[in-house]
Amino acid sequence: MKYVDEYRDGATAAKLARAIAALAQPERVYRLMEFCGGHTHAISRHGLTDLLPPNVEMIHGPGCPVCVLPIERLEAAIHLALSEGVILCSYGDMLRVPAAKGRSLLKARAEGADVRMVYSTTDALQVAQDNPERQVVFFAIGFETTTPPTAVALLHAKALGLKNFSVFCNHVLTPAAIQGILDGAQGERPLDGVIGPSHVSTIIGSQAYEPFAFKHALPVVIAGFEPLDVMQSILMLISQINAGRHEVENQYIRAVTRSGNAKAQALVAEVFELRPSFAWRGLGTVPWSALSIRDAFADLDAEKRFEVPAFTSQDNKACACADIIRGRKKPRDCKLFGTACTPDSPLGACMVSSEGACAAHWTFGRFRDGEAAQ
Amino acid sequence: MTTIDLTHGSGGRAMHRLIKDVFAQAFDNHILAQGNDQAAFDVAGGRMVMSTDGFVISPLFFPGGDIGSLAVHGTVNDVALAGAKPLYLSAGFIIEEGFPLSDLVTIAHSMARAAQEAGGWIITGDTKVVERGKGDGVFITTTGVGVVPPGLELSGDKIRPGDAILVSGTMGDHGVAVLSQREGLSFETQILSDCASLNHLIADMVAAVPTLRCLRDPTRGGLAATLNELAHQSGVGMAVQESAIPVRPEVAGACELLGLDPLNVANEGKLVAFCPPEDAERLLTVLRGHPLGKDAAIIGHALDDPRCFVRMETRMGGVRMIDWLSGEQLPRIC
Numbered sequence: 001m002k003y004v005d006e007y008r009d010g011a012t013a014a015k016l017a018r019a020i021a022a023l024a025q026p027e028r029v030y031r032l033m034e035f036c037g038g039h040t041h042a043i044s045r046h047g048l049t050d051l052l053p054p055n056v057e058m059i060h061g062p063g064c065p066v067c068v069l070p071i072e073r074l075e076a077a078i079h080l081a082l083s084e085g086v087i088l089c090s091y092g093d094m095l096r097v098p099a100a101k102g103r104s105l106l107k108a109r110a111e112g113a114d115v116r117m118v119y120s121t122t123d124a125l126q127v128a129q130d131n132p133e134r135q136v137v138f139f140a141i142g143f144e145t146t147t148p149p150t151a152v153a154l155l156h157a158k159a160l161g162l163k164n165f166s167v168f169c170n171h172v173l174t175p176a177a178i179q180g181i182l183d184g185a186q187g188e189r190p191l192d193g194v195i196g197p198s199h200v201s202t203i204i205g206s207q208a209y210e211p212f213a214f215k216h217a218l219p220v221v222i223a224g225f226e227p228l229d230v231m232q233s234i235l236m237l238i239s240q241i242n243a244g245r246h247e248v249e250n251q252y253i254r255a256v257t258r259s260g261n262a263k264a265q266a267l268v269a270e271v272f273e274l275r276p277s278f279a280w281r282g283l284g285t286v287p288w289s290a291l292s293i294r295d296a297f298a299d300l301d302a303e304k305r306f307e308v309p310a311f312t313s314q315d316n317k318a319c320a321c322a323d324i325i326r327g328r329k330k331p332r333d334c335k336l337f338g339t340a341c342t343p344d345s346p347l348g349a350c351m352v353s354s355e356g357a358c359a360a361h362w363t364f365g366r367f368r369d370g371e372a373a374q
Numbered sequence: 375m376t377t378i379d380l381t382h383g384s385g386g387r388a389m390h391r392l393i394k395d396v397f398a399q400a401f402d403n404h405i406l407a408q409g410n411d412q413a414a415f416d417v418a419g420g421r422m423v424m425s426t427d428g429f430v431i432s433p434l435f436f437p438g439g440d441i442g443s444l445a446v447h448g449t450v451n452d453v454a455l456a457g458a459k460p461l462y463l464s465a466g467f468i469i470e471e472g473f474p475l476s477d478l479v480t481i482a483h484s485m486a487r488a489a490q491e492a493g494g495w496i497i498t499g500d501t502k503v504v505e506r507g508k509g510d511g512v513f514i515t516t517t518g519v520g521v522v523p524p525g526l527e528l529s530g531d532k533i534r535p536g537d538a539i540l541v542s543g544t545m546g547d548h549g550v551a552v553l554s555q556r557e558g559l560s561f562e563t564q565i566l567s568d569c570a571s572l573n574h575l576i577a578d579m580v581a582a583v584p585t586l587r588c589l590r591d592p593t594r595g596g597l598a599a600t601l602n603e604l605a606h607q608s609g610v611g612m613a614v615q616e617s618a619i620p621v622r623p624e625v626a627g628a629c630e631l632l633g634l635d636p637l638n639v640a641n642e643g644k645l646v647a648f649c650p651p652e653d654a655e656r657l658l659t660v661l662r663g664h665p666l667g668k669d670a671a672i673i674g675h676a677l678d679d680p681r682c683f684v685r686m687e688t689r690m691g692g693v694r695m696i697d698w699l700s701g702e703q704l705p706r707i708c
Contacts, residue, residue, distance in 0.1 A: 362697075
């Protein structure tokens, strides 16, 4: 497969693995966080940890949009879906995510809610145009990658004068989340380097990471999603760490520039503004970490069009997601992992999507856990 | 008459005509022609095999097949995978009011053709019509019977550590072909469903390698589900190599785009075979000598593992598990 196979070549991977092993100093530990769930998935799916020396440790960050959406926002979406006359359009991997008491959009659908899986915001707009007598709500989630398409949908809806379309906005921001993790470290040194997101960085550009790389003296390498991208980025990070540098480097030059996609940024700025705070599943409340719809588009904001009661739900107290996302614990350190919490009945954020740290370890890596439950 | 209505399921003249003009004509054989409510037939000696399967698929017509060919191939394969020669099939239809008659005729002929290729007969059936909105066009249930030659006993609990694992061809073709036609996801593709009856291929395999342990078709849940099922059934682990598993580039590309794993995608004309390691090359030669097995490959082996894990050496040189899916595979956001 062209443009993919080149980045999945076993011989090149072995070469990079040898270079990493040669460069990594045996007397120290390298704690590297891949922020993005796409990287977590790539590392697990391709078995990359087997190619790293034991002192290079990968910490799976919170960059899985499905995982970090707080339960109360999902409860609100389920509430909207069950409202009279509403069609709720959602991306596919949100459907199975459990809310309180094991509820989910999929279960709401079985109860009679009209929940439709869409592949793009254009599909959601089409549903609204095809069903003028129904209220169509688009359940917008995700990081900077999925935000511009939502902005475009809102602009189109406004231009078309669509009265039956609205957006339930849950878009969140990557740099704010990384900042949240670093600020929450309180004296401990959790990370030696960060592998920066692929797709998100095509939008926001590599400069978005410069402030915290500087403030926290933290090396960052923006990496593509293919396994060789990840391997090369790990090599670049170790090289920075050894040299005592803390720069934002870009491995993913085939797609990411320093300033990012100006057009997408302008669209987002036109339609959205910062929320003062947003609760992340697993991370808690992070200031200025999410977006809401500007007043100019208030009539397309589902939170203003519908009565959405405030839900309060909490994760299971034994859940170790917060520590796992911050790199303090491994999935197998959690008491719930593989016992009460599995991908079939997830309790914590890290288990809900295949990109979450716990789900990835369960699906691809649990055969390594000596006596872990099956 | 251009569409099916409720009278076609009422037991009266309309139903009689539908059965005569559509099904009896398409499935024409001397047992069905007796016109009884049941089919009577003689049976050769040996163990009988029986299997039943319900088919609900959207869309009903897809590149490389339709619900009719699928309903025959699927049941023929379930019978044949026990090493049996499929003999007779029954077919039950649940048709939604308003369903185009021409589509039903196409489906019936497609079933007849599939049965003929497989060398089996559709000898009894049933027709019901449900109100509009209470079905999805047409649902078909087929049941098949066949006879296993004496001495042959293929079963999912017979795999032993060391046994070779083979697949008969490329993985994921059917699932991607069907997905490509699904509403809201249409994309241009040359991929055809691999939907086919495997009984002739299986007859060749059984004749050449009587030591075969077990055969299974990796349908829903794909190769991943089948390997896990069999690992648990036999109480063994398995190790496969990613680079050895055949996947068409078009299928791999579509899966990349949609965030799916080809190992979890359904097949309808492929099988997984297990045999003692010393017979693996011979089995591979037999497979490759048949048009339905030309892309066959040895993909790994069974091993001793009380936890029954299926692991895979990746192209990158690492090892990871192949697990069952949790529910239906859903496309990922990014």
